[in-house]
Amino acid sequence: MRHPKVSDCVDVFDSLWPPALAESWDTVGLAVGDPDAEVRSILLALDPMDAVIAEAVVLEADLVFNHHPLMLKPVKSVNAATLKGGAVHTLISNDIALFNAHTNADSARGGVSDVLISLLGITDSQPLTPHVSGPAPDPELASTGIGRVGDLPAPTAVRDLARQLSQKLPRTTTGVRIAGDPAAMVTRVAVCGGAGDSLFDAVRSHGAEVYVTADLRHHPATEALDTANRREGGLELIDVSHWASETVWLAAAADALEAEFAARGFTVSLQHSAVNTDPWVERF
Ligand SMILES: [Zn+2]
Known part of the structure; x- marks a missing residue:
């Protein structure tokens, strides 16, 4: 068994959640990453928040698989001092790829x-x-x-x-x-x-x-x-909760990924993010 490259991972993701199913306004696919880089471990999460990216750095994940896109709207700069630019910098400097399946994963x-x-x-x-x-x-x-x-x-x-x-x-x-x-x-x-x-x-x-x-x-x-x-x-x-309604899918996604990677002769570790990205923390 060999480790997949980022491009192999993209093929697997696209076979399960075809990008053609995404809504026209959506942004899906590989947002950050070198298609030729090797992937030993994937972190699955709902939101590309900085806490999730920091978790990926600590876990030494090679790829973060998200539901929500990091850059839904076009950005004109990846200046590290900006929210999106900072995320892109952290990912690249730690050799972590970022992929998302959004409305294509809703639809599939x-x-x-x-x-x-x-x-x-x-x-x-x-x-x-x-x-x-x-x-x-x-x-x-x-x-x-x-x-x-x-x-x-x-x-x-x-x-x-x-x-x-x-x-x-x-x-x-x-x-x-x-x-x-x-x-x-x-x-x-x-x-x-x-x-x-x-x-x-x-x-x-x-x-x-x-x-x-x-x-x-x-x-x-x-x-x-x-x-x-x-x-x-x-x-x-x-x-x-928006987060709850979608986070339950990640377990099913991990099962589907495990089967698909194995069927293609790849070995890769899949981990769920431990970061709860539901924004609401207290109510009175
Ligand atoms: Zn959502």
Whole structure:
């Protein structure tokens, strides 16, 4: 067994989370690194915060695999005195590559929303907004897309679903919150890992009775609960921590990576970051 190069790692990542699945506004792929460098260990994390990069330095990781991009928007300088430039400098001076799979990992089968909906015992689901792969649809990418919708085996109270999620997701300061009727009995569940309040139309058009997502803001939430909208069929909301909704995917990602590296004859150590990048630390 040999160690992969950075370029081999990129091939493995792209086979699991094809970059063609990323949203047009997104930034995915290798952000920092020499494709020819050898990779003995990979650190998996959600956010490329400086604490995560410092952890990679201490652990002597050769590559940091992230969900969120370091440079979502173009940067014009990597001056070490700036936030992004400082991160790039630290990475390069310690020979650490940085790669991220973001909306392509949300969209892919086995991705963020698949893992989230499976926590509720739903294994048969479809995307809320299917990925459109152009005039000649790629069969490999069929059944991919943002969010998931599926049916529970039996009608369940929203309160019980929220409780179930609070037990299966890592504990967070903001916890799990319900908007709407906690006692409503629901079967059809929509989920979107991370911030999902732009998907209400898709959630409604799929006939979902409850929507599980993160970062729900006041106005989209109150509009979703408005009586006019509820006349067309009630929609209850469960809001979870953005970090929690996505961090559960990292374990599934590590399993998929381990299998794929082994299948290609590579040996590489995979570690999960111990840094909790959920920004909220206390509530009163
Ligand atoms: Zn996210």
